[in-house]
Amino acid sequence: MRKNLNVIAAYSIMMVLILLVGIFQSWNIALSIFNLCLISAVMTMGANIQWGYAGLINFGIMGYTALGGLAAVLISVDPVQEAWRAGGFDILMALWLIVVMVLVIRFILKRFEKSKIRTYSIAAIIISGILLIRFSAEPGIEAIEAVDPAKTGFLGGFGLPIVFSWIVGALFAGGLAFIVGKVALGLRADYLAIATLLISEIVIAIIKHEDWLTRGVKNVIGLKRPAPYEVDLQTTDWFIKLVEKFNSGKLSVIENLADRQAALNQLVIEGSSVFVKLCYSGLFLVVVIILLILTQKALYSPWGRMMRAIRDNEEAANAMGKNVVKQHLLIFILGSAIVGIAGAMLVTQDGLFTPGSYRPMRYTFLIWVMVIVGGSGNNFGAILGGFVVWFLWIEAAPISLFLINFFTAGIPETNALKAHLIESVPYFRFLLMGLGLLFIMRYRPKGILPEKIEIK
Amino acid sequence: MDFVNAIILLLNYIFIPALTYGSQLALGAIFVTLIYGILRFANFATGDMMSFGTMATILFTWYFQSLGVSLGVLPTALLAIPFGIIFMILYMLLIDKFVFKYYRHQKSPPVQFAMVSIGVMFVTQAVVRIIIGPADRRFFDGEKFIIKAREFKEMTGLNEGLALKSTQVITIFVTIVLVSLLFWFLNRTKTGKSMKAYSDNEDLALLSGIDPKKIVLVTWVIAGILATIGGALYGLDKSFKPFTYFNNMLPIFAAAIVGGIGNPFGAFLGGYVIAFSEILLTYAYKKFFMYVLPASMEPEGLVQLLSTDYKFAVSFSILVIVLLYRPSGIFKGKVL
Numbered sequence: 001m002r003k004n005l006n007v008i009a010a011y012s013i014m015m016v017l018i019l020l021v022g023i024f025q026s027w028n029i030a031l032s033i034f035n036l037c038l039i040s041a042v043m044t045m046g047a048n049i050q051w052g053y054a055g056l057i058n059f060g061i062m063g064y065t066a067l068g069g070l071a072a073v074l075i076s077v078d079p080v081q082e083a084w085r086a087g088g089f090d091i092l093m094a095l096w097l098i099v100v101m102v103l104v105i106r107f108i109l110k111r112f113e114k115s116k117i118r119t120y121s122i123a124a125i126i127i128s129g130i131l132l133i134r135f136s137a138e139p140g141i142e143a144i145e146a147v148d149p150a151k152t153g154f155l156g157g158f159g160l161p162i163v164f165s166w167i168v169g170a171l172f173a174g175g176l177a178f179i180v181g182k183v184a185l186g187l188r189a190d191y192l193a194i195a196t197l198l199i200s201e202i203v204i205a206i207i208k209h210e211d212w213l214t215r216g217v218k219n220v221i222g223l224k225r226p227a228p229y230e231v232d233l234q235t236t237d238w239f240i241k242l243v244e245k246f247n248s249g250k251l252s253v254i255e256n257l258a259d260r261q262a263a264l265n266q267l268v269i270e271g272s273s274v275f276v277k278l279c280y281s282g283l284f285l286v287v288v289i290i291l292l293i294l295t296q297k298a299l300y301s302p303w304g305r306m307m308r309a310i311r312d313n314e315e316a317a318n319a320m321g322k323n324v325v326k327q328h329l330l331i332f333i334l335g336s337a338i339v340g341i342a343g344a345m346l347v348t349q350d351g352l353f354t355p356g357s358y359r360p361m362r363y364t365f366l367i368w369v370m371v372i373v374g375g376s377g378n379n380f381g382a383i384l385g386g387f388v389v390w391f392l393w394i395e396a397a398p399i400s401l402f403l404i405n406f407f408t409a410g411i412p413e414t415n416a417l418k419a420h421l422i423e424s425v426p427y428f429r430f431l432l433m434g435l436g437l438l439f440i441m442r443y444r445p446k447g448i449l450p451e452k453i454e455i456k
Numbered sequence: 457m458d459f460v461n462a463i464i465l466l467l468n469y470i471f472i473p474a475l476t477y478g479s480q481l482a483l484g485a486i487f488v489t490l491i492y493g494i495l496r497f498a499n500f501a502t503g504d505m506m507s508f509g510t511m512a513t514i515l516f517t518w519y520f521q522s523l524g525v526s527l528g529v530l531p532t533a534l535l536a537i538p539f540g541i542i543f544m545i546l547y548m549l550l551i552d553k554f555v556f557k558y559y560r561h562q563k564s565p566p567v568q569f570a571m572v573s574i575g576v577m578f579v580t581q582a583v584v585r586i587i588i589g590p591a592d593r594r595f596f597d598g599e600k601f602i603i604k605a606r607e608f609k610e611m612t613g614l615n616e617g618l619a620l621k622s623t624q625v626i627t628i629f630v631t632i633v634l635v636s637l638l639f640w641f642l643n644r645t646k647t648g649k650s651m652k653a654y655s656d657n658e659d660l661a662l663l664s665g666i667d668p669k670k671i672v673l674v675t676w677v678i679a680g681i682l683a684t685i686g687g688a689l690y691g692l693d694k695s696f697k698p699f700t701y702f703n704n705m706l707p708i709f710a711a712a713i714v715g716g717i718g719n720p721f722g723a724f725l726g727g728y729v730i731a732f733s734e735i736l737l738t739y740a741y742k743k744f745f746m747y748v749l750p751a752s753m754e755p756e757g758l759v760q761l762l763s764t765d766y767k768f769a770v771s772f773s774i775l776v777i778v779l780l781y782r783p784s785g786i787f788k789g790k791v792l
Contacts, residue, residue: 427585434578
């Protein structure tokens with residue numbers, strides 16, 4: 001108990017902060033911060049597995065998040081029959097061509113020795129394959145995109161409950177990580193960072209512009225939900241009774257019956273959105289706890305010790321007979337898969353998929369700030385980082401507004417500098433994040449909750 | 457005649473824009489490569505530092521415009537660039553003193569430097585947005601075109617027009633002058649040579665009495681000049697928007713790595729490699745083939761290899777391929 005005191009203290013402070021937001025701002029804001037904190041926590045766990053356990057730098061988190069989101073769309077949206085009839089065959093043809101291409105390349109790689117001719121022939125196969133696919137799939141794609149473009153214009157998905165997509169998102173992200181890992185993991189640390197960053201940009205470019213699959217920048221809205229809809233809740237008897245019971249003290253003060261009914265209606269409307277958010281919180285908490293248990297177990301298992309050994313001294317671990325390349329690939333896939341889960345969760349919560357909103361600032365660098373600030377190598381630290389940084393990211397604007405008003409209290413409202421500062425309040429969050437990262441890296445390089453190696 | 461038309465078409469839509477864009481990337485790529493070669497880290501704040509320099513230039517441009525100072529047909533920004541450079545260098549030295557110096561003395565691994573530069577990136581982004589705001593800004597004034605497409609058509613009697621924007625000429629001219637000065641400095645002067653030595657082997661350079669503080673200072677000064685001029689030229693040619701500058705970091709990185717990171721000449725050429733391949737692969741060649749081929753063989757589609765949406769993806773794919781087959785870049789040679 002005693003040695004975990006700082007962990008408990010840090011989490012209690014965090015919870016109190018969120019509760020304070022609930023009391024002073026609104027429970028709706030508090031819960032939406034809390035939910036996104038949970039999602040961020042899942043992302044940081046993924047990044048922490050890669051960076052903290054194995055020392056692999058992955059600046060492609062954005063790409064895996066987006067793939068998770070794509071999984072949510074492909075799983076939950078109902079299939080668009082008309083689009084399948086219009087161009088489904090062409091798309092399947094193109095997919096089949098890709099499979100053939102990959103098989104041919106694999107065959108060549110296995111069958112022939114490494115030589116210039118082999119490299120050139122593989123390049124020729126890839127280029128001609130891409131051209132072939134492009135020209136054969138073009139009519140199909142155009143036909144699909146022409147099917148009621150204002151509403152669909154894409155193939156749709158499988159029409160399954162959206163929660164399945166959390167697993168599928170992990171598979172998608174893991175699959176991409178397998179390819180990226182095969183290609184890029186041999187690179188030096190800073191090259192790997194740049195390569196993963198650029199690959200994630202390629203992924204986003206594809207998701208943004210392949211409208212037949214994702215609707216691209218036209219966005220997919222109104223996804224299915226695992227939680228009830230607010231509108232339904234507001235007309236359900238048991239829910240209204242529940243709200244009445246919760247607020248009986250407040251309601252009994254009001255004498256007039258009509259006024260009381262109006263107040264109750266207002267409370268029901270507020271309560272319904274809080275209730276929906278609570279449902280999400282419950283679901284997300286389950287995911288976070290399961291992942292936390294698994295990652296903790298892994299960290300203290302022989303496998304975890306091996307990963308730390310590889311991280312701290314690759315050559316020595318290699319000399320002891322550990323397959324460094326294979327383990328790096330494995331952990332790269334695992335970490336990315338967890339990020340994929342988070343991506344699917346995020347889209348599930350929002351109920352919409354907006355490829356245009358995936359930007360490296362928010363989905364890659366911010367997650368890295370979370371991992372570094374929280375404490376890499378320590379799962380509790382990484383989760384805490386997700387909570388602290390997301391909380392500050394949201395609350396930075398109100399805090400800095402307060403500070404500006406406080407320090408410029410003597411200056412009249414019409415002062416140009418003061419007006420300009422107040423206008424640019426939203427950008428203080430970048431300043432806060434940057435300074436936070438710099439201070440933590442300088443004075444507490446292991447993060448708020450540093451890594452502890454327990455030998456049991 | 458058709459053949460001349462086809463050439464003019466390619467010049468107008470591919471060659472000149474790619475040369476301009478390539479020059480802007482090249483300046484940024486040399487900036488990245490210098491920092492990597494001498495200070496030994498991948499600077500993720502590249503794009504934002506360039507936007508800081510451009511912001512300073514814009515503020516001075518506005519100031520000069522309000523005073524009524526102008527260069528006539530040339531944009532006022534050219535007058536403001538030197539002042540922008542001074543502010544940029546001061547900002548960089550400040551950042552170096554409070555942030556990077558500590559890690560340099562600690563001899564931190566490059567990854568830690570990269571993380572720190574992300575912190576600098578956040579801070580710089582905030583500073584730029586707080587001072588000038590996130591909006592799209594144009595600060596070009598003066599004569600816009602040297603040759604207008606219509607005038608060119610009338611002059612030559614061709615079907616295709618050739619438009620030459622003054623920003624394009626300024627960009628290419630300034631880049632040539634600046635890069636030749638830089639290579640003269642690196643290869644001919646004593647300071648330049650000592651920078652080279654420092655980059656090749658730090659310990660050996662220190663033993664032979666090279667002052668590391670001076671090397672670092674000179675590196676930041678050159679970096680400041682490159683960042684401000686590169687950023688300002690991009691802003692003059694297109695427009696200034698902090699978010700675009702952050703995004704430009706990616707093709708700049710691609711250019712630096714394709715050219716062999718740490719090698720300024722490689723970075724210079726890498727900028728053009730990236731720019732030309734982006735534009736060549738995403739240009740629709742239909743009109744070109746209409747001129748070159750006989751009427752019976754005219755193509756039906758746009759004859760576009762990739763849609764323009766994938767412009768960035770092209771440069772990144774090139775980078776990934778280069779990283780796989782030649783991690784040291786296309787133009788190997790010695791470092792710096």
